[in-house]
Amino acid sequence: MRAFNGVPQLDIDISRSDESGAHAWMTSICGPHDLSVARPGHIGFRHVGRVLNTATIGYIEYGTDAQIAVDELAHFDNFCISLPVAGSQELTLQGRSIFSDQNTGCIIAPFQAQRLSMDKLCKKIQLTLPSALLQEKLEHLLGRQVSARLEFSPTIDATSGASGNWWGLIKYYLNESPLGLSAFGKMHLAAEIESIIVKSLLFSQPSNYTDELIKTSEKSIPPHIKKARAFIELNAKYELSLEDIETAAGISRYKLLTDFKKSMNTSPMAYLKKYRLTKIREALLSDRSCANVSTIALSWGCTHLGRFSTEYRALFGESPSVTSRRFESKGK
Numbered sequence: 014m015r016a017f018n019g020v021p022q023l024d025i026d027i028s029r030s031d032e033s034g035a036h037a038w039m040t041s042i043c044g045p046h047d048l049s050v051a052r053p054g055h056i057g058f059r060h061v062g063r064v065l066n067t068a069t070i071g072y073i074e075y076g077t078d079a080q081i082a083v084d085e086l087a088h089f090d091n092f093c094i095s096l097p098v099a100g101s102q103e104l105t106l107q108g109r110s111i112f113s114d115q116n117t118g119c120i121i122a123p124f125q126a127q128r129l130s131m132d133k134l135c136k137k138i139q140l141t142l143p144s145a146l147l148q149e150k151l152e153h154l155l156g157r158q159v160s161a162r163l164e165f166s167p168t169i170d171a172t173s174g175a176s177g178n179w180w181g182l183i184k185y186y187l188n189e190s191p192l193g194l195s196a197f198g199k200m201h202l203a204a205e206i207e208s209i210i211v212k213s214l215l216f217s218q219p220s221n222y223t224d225e226l227i228k229t230s231e232k233s234i235p236p237h238i239k240k241a242r243a244f245i246e247l248n249a250k251y252e253l254s255l256e257d258i259e260t261a262a263g264i265s266r267y268k269l270l271t272d273f274k275k276s277m278n279t280s281p282m283a284y285l286k287k288y289r290l291t292k293i294r295e296a297l298l299s300d301r302s303c304a305n306v307s308t309i310a311l312s313w314g315c316t317h318l319g320r321f322s323t324e325y326r327a328l329f330g331e332s333p334s335v336t337s338r339r340f341e342s343k344g345k
Contacts, residue, residue: 024063025060025061025062025063025064025069025071026059026060026061027058027059027060027061028057028058028059029056029058029059030056030057030058031053031056032048032049032050032053032056034058035048035056035058035075036048038058038060039060039073039081042060042069042141043089043091043093043121043141044088044089044090044091044123045083045084045088045089046081046082046083046084046089047081047082047083047084048079048080048081048082049079049080049082050075050077050078050079050080051077051078051079051133052077052078055076055077056075056076056077057074057075057076057077058074058075058076059072059073059074059076060072060073062139063203064203065203065204065206065207065210066203066204066207067143067145067146067207068140068141068142068143068146068207068210068211069139069140069141070138070139070140070183070186070187070210071138071139071187072098072136072137072138072139072187073095073136073137073139074135074136074137075131075133075135076133077133078130078131078132078133079130079131079135080128080129080130080131081121081128081129081131082127082128083121083125083126083127083128084126089123089124090123090124090143090144090145091123091141091142091143091144092120092121092122092123092140092141092142092143092144092147092165093120093121093139093140093141093142094118094119094120094121094139094140094142094169094214095113095118095119095121095137095138095139095140096113096115096117096118096137096138096169096171096180096183097113097114097115097118097135097136097137098115098136098137098138099115099134099135099136100114100131100132100133100134100135100136100137101113101114101131101132101134101135102114102119102129102130102131102132102135102137103129103130104119104121104127104128104129104167105127105128105129105130106125106126106127106128106167107125109167111167111168113168115171116170116171116172117168117169117170117171117172118138118168118169118170118171118180119167119168119169120165120166120167120168120169120218122164122165122167123144124162138180138183138184138187140183140210142210142211142214144163146207146211147163147211147214147215148163150208150211150212150215151163151215151222151226154212154215154226154229154230155222155225155226155229156229159222161221163220163221163222164220164221165218165219165220166218166219166220169218172329173291173294173295173298173329174217174291175216175217175218176217176218177329178217178328179213179214179217179218181328181329181330182209182210182213183210184330186206186210216230233276234276234277235272235276237262237263237264237268237269237272238262238272238273238276238277240261240262240263241258241259241261241262241269241273241281242277242284244257244258244261244262245258245281245284245285245288246288249285249288249289249292249313249314250312250313250314251314252314253285253314255269255281255282258281269281286324287328289313289314289315290321290324290325290328290329292313293309293310293313293315293321293325293333294325294329294333294336296309296313297309297333297336297337298336305337306333306334306337310333321333
């Protein structure tokens with residue numbers, strides 16, 4: 014973090030035209046690593062973003078083909094999670110190559126030997142999260158100390174499921190929030206946003222603690238809310254009202270709305286809508302037939318197709334027909 018007259022400067026807007034300058038800056042952000050570029054005289058490095066509390070969030074580009082290498086013995090103690098918004102990158106880890114583009118992010122983990130190769134067009138969202146921060150939040154969620162090192166799956170889907178929603182959250186904070194990055198300068202808000210990002214990552218991205226996190230989370234949900242949730246999921250293809258759900262749960266409407274919000278962080282009807290849209294997306298990705306979009310939507314109780322398309326785009330960042338077309342060729 015930079016400082017001016019002893020006051021932390023939280024805004025990041027760094028440009029470098031030399032390899033050593035780019036390397037030095039990213040070492041201060043991520044930790045020790047090696048950097049090599051294909052054309053040192055054509056580097057156009059830029060990092061624009063924000064320091065939250067102990068984490069950083071923003072955009073990075075090198076302007077030329079670049080490779081980052083992390084030595085297993087180096088004191089690289091951060092999770093660097095990135096998703097290209099242009100171009101692509103490839104992570105090599107334990108003999109495995111992982112391709113990363115606009116649909117798939119990747120995670121450089123601490124204490125592991127790995128290489129990340131970026132093409133010259135690669136501009137990406139990157140979050141740098143200290144491992145100590147993730148351990149702190151993990152222990153808070155589990156209610157105990159952990160001894161085994163946190164290990165995520167190195168690929169992080171940006172198109173669907175919980176991880177897709179997580180990337181949607183990150184993009185919202187970066188691009189769409191009415192508060193904008195400038196609001197992160199208020200440290201109490203920055204710490205809260207950082208906590209939300211890390212906790213939602215722990216629940217959305219598969220790791221060696223996923224099963225325990227799910228069990229712990231389920232224990233905190235009251236039986237009547239579990240009953241309401243199960244009723245919604247079982248009957249999501251049919252027309253449902255709030256009265257139907259409260260009757261199934263056997264509680265008053267006030268208690269249903271209050272406890273559902275507390276446990277699920279949403280309302281029963283919003284949960285129903287999101288559940289339907291997620292199931293429709295799963296069907297589209299499986300069916301890979303654009304002609305069946307309307308049929309699939311109608312089968313899940315979405316009778317207003319115009320509204321359905323708008324809500325689908327708002328949740329997943331693309332229209333349902335684009336989802337089908339994007340995956341159609343893969344099924345042939």
